[in-house]
Amino acid sequence: xxxxxxxxxxxxxxxDGKRNIFEDISFSVDSxxxxxxxxxxxxxxxTLLRCLCNLYPLNAGNIYIDGKDISSYSPKKLxxxxxxxxxxxxxxxxxxxxxxxxxxxTPHLNMFASPSHRDREIALEALKTVNIEHIWDKPYxxxxxxxxxxxxxxxxxxxxxxxxxxxxxxxxLDVGNQIYTIKMIRKLSQEGLALVMTSHFPDHTxxxxxxxxxxxxxxxxxxxxxxxxxxxxxxQEAYGVPIKIVRIDGEIKRKIAVPVISD
Amino acid sequence: xxxxEIVGQENAHNSNDVTxxxxxxxxxxxGKASINFILFLLLIGVLxxxxxxxxxxxxxxxxVVIVVxxxxxxxxxxxxxxxxxxxxxxxxIPHTWSTVMDTVVWDVRLPRAIAVILAxxxxxxxxxxxxxVFRNPLxxxxxxxxxxxxxxGAALAILMDQGTDVIQFSAFAFGLLAxxxxxxISRVYRSNPTLVFVLxxxxxxxxxxxxxxxxxxxxxxxSKLPDxxxxxxxxxxxxxxxxxxxxxxxxxxxxxxxxxxxxxxNIISMGDEEARSLGMDTKRFRLVFIVCSTLLTAAAxxxxxxxxxxxxxxxxxxxxxxxxxxxxxxxxxxxLGGSYLLAVDTVCRTxxxxxxxxxxxxxxxxxxxxLYLLYITKKAWS
Numbered sequence: 095x096x097x098x099x100x101x102x103x104x105x106x107x108x109x110d111g112k113r114n115i116f117e118d119i120s121f122s123v124d125s126x127x128x129x130x131x132x133x134x135x136x137x138x139x140x141t142l143l144r145c146l147c148n149l150y151p152l153n154a155g156n157i158y159i160d161g162k163d164i165s166s167y168s169p170k171k172l173x174x175x176x177x178x179x180x181x182x183x184x185x186x187x188x189x190x191x192x193x194x195x196x197x198x199x200t201p202h203l204n205m206f207a208s209p210s211h212r213d214r215e216i217a218l219e220a221l222k223t224v225n226i227e228h229i230w231d232k233p234y235x236x237x238x239x240x241x242x243x244x245x246x247x248x249x250x251x252x253x254x255x256x257x258x259x260x261x262x263x264x265x266x267l268d269v270g271n272q273i274y275t276i277k278m279i280r281k282l283s284q285e286g287l288a289l290v291m292t293s294h295f296p297d298h299t300x301x302x303x304x305x306x307x308x309x310x311x312x313x314x315x316x317x318x319x320x321x322x323x324x325x326x327x328x329x330q331e332a333y334g335v336p337i338k339i340v341r342i343d344g345e346i347k348r349k350i351a352v353p354v355i356s357d
Numbered sequence: 358x359x360x361x362e363i364v365g366q367e368n369a370h371n372s373n374d375v376t377x378x379x380x381x382x383x384x385x386x387x388g389k390a391s392i393n394f395i396l397f398l399l400l401i402g403v404l405x406x407x408x409x410x411x412x413x414x415x416x417x418x419x420x421v422v423i424v425v426x427x428x429x430x431x432x433x434x435x436x437x438x439x440x441x442x443x444x445x446x447x448x449x450i451p452h453t454w455s456t457v458m459d460t461v462v463w464d465v466r467l468p469r470a471i472a473v474i475l476a477x478x479x480x481x482x483x484x485x486x487x488x489x490v491f492r493n494p495l496x497x498x499x500x501x502x503x504x505x506x507x508x509x510g511a512a513l514a515i516l517m518d519q520g521t522d523v524i525q526f527s528a529f530a531f532g533l534l535a536x537x538x539x540x541x542i543s544r545v546y547r548s549n550p551t552l553v554f555v556l557x558x559x560x561x562x563x564x565x566x567x568x569x570x571x572x573x574x575x576x577x578x579x580s581k582l583p584d585x586x587x588x589x590x591x592x593x594x595x596x597x598x599x600x601x602x603x604x605x606x607x608x609x610x611x612x613x614x615x616x617x618x619x620x621x622x623n624i625i626s627m628g629d630e631e632a633r634s635l636g637m638d639t640k641r642f643r644l645v646f647i648v649c650s651t652l653l654t655a656a657a658x659x660x661x662x663x664x665x666x667x668x669x670x671x672x673x674x675x676x677x678x679x680x681x682x683x684x685x686x687x688x689x690x691x692x693l694g695g696s697y698l699l700a701v702d703t704v705c706r707t708x709x710x711x712x713x714x715x716x717x718x719x720x721x722x723x724x725x726x727x728l729y730l731l732y733i734t735k736k737a738w739s
Contacts, residue, residue: 169636169637169638171636172636173635180634183628186626187676189623189681190682194627197624197627198635200635200637205618205621206617208619253635
């Protein structure tokens, strides 16, 4: 696999041209990296993620994939490079799980073509990878949030991108599914994908991320390895509440972040 | 394909109880191809029925023989013209029927039946396309104002004492004008293109409906008003080959484009952002889909007048029969739309001594059918 590298330089974005959502943001993500963006609600984490796959064009700055500006990619070429898992939502029509996963094959298809037998095999393979092949013919609209998340994961695997963007992949999931998703993210990065995700759980950065950026007031408050960046001071500044970081040894052997609630 | 194996995970995604040996297990809606084949047979059946039913009685077998003989002789003629050889085989069916029957079948009923099938298929497939593009199962082919626009065009032409040709052209042109206005209005806002389109369509539709009322108000109540009213209720009584031959290529090409691109309707129906992240140029595809559907609706309306409900209920029934995948559902809509409208038209011209305007029947049937569909598919929309 080619080494896909995402490079963001001085990215600035605004919906209305007046108020910037974020400005002058720079970072880079390499194959095998998991870059996690933390930050309070409404700081533009999701917007940044959408800019990375050119859903919203930047107002200033550049984003490069493999050294080429993303605005010079065709939508199809870009979708082969970069996959995006949006936050789950219920579509209008009750497509089956396999049909939804096969949609991931779109960038590989000719304009007039429908998915071939091979595309179907790839979609089934992706379903097996996330262990949900037993619900392949269930209507997607009737699934639980956790199952939907896994279907979208399977879809993006069928898309076979080199960079993966995940918008709050753990938000709608129970603890079991959260951990399952984190394990999946880890595994995908070991396979050589470059991952960028947003999250509301500082705690999860210790489990999965090689790099963390904390977004606050249009900028990154801090960026670097989770061990260095996810500190009590930074979290307090970002979220405005005191958060303790504790290391638990023994069986767990990792740091956890816990909010402090004082009456 | 990247294989990812999570070892030792102990949650609900365990799949020990599933065996993956048989590929046949993964066939979606196993009967869908055969359902579409049955729908094709249904269309042929309805067509034959439409040809023998009517004021002038012809039995079904004779109708089939007349059609087959006519087609063979036509092919024989063409071969004779090209090669100069007259092959007797093509004239081997003896004409045991009267020339009146030939005229009734070939010059009256068949052209009308073809016009009705084209209109029905066109309305159904454009309704299905609009529902996919606008991600809303409740929109129909008139959502962008095409029917109201066509109504204005027809009413204007009738007021100006024009013949059928001009009325048809005017209806077609004003239908497109209305949708063009919808497009122009929707450009004002940049965000949420689907919602803005629908709202702009409501604005334009409302405006053109008001203009229709105005035209009716100023029309001569003894000569012009009835014509306008009848046109708005829809009828294929005036459909002859000469009248709709110009719109046949429009309907065929627009349908073909939608059929070729139909898989992308699945993607665009997932939402704009999602479709774009899957590498689809949604702007261009949406434009192509809307242009084709609009041409289909305008063409259908200009042959048969305003016909309600077909574009709304046929896609729903198709979805029920073959599932939501547009790959099968578009084909089902084409076949079912043609059969349905032809069946309704046959009822319209045979039920009473006077022909019933077709939109009255499609509405009387459409309302309860839609109610029934709402009742049985409510789960899927929640």
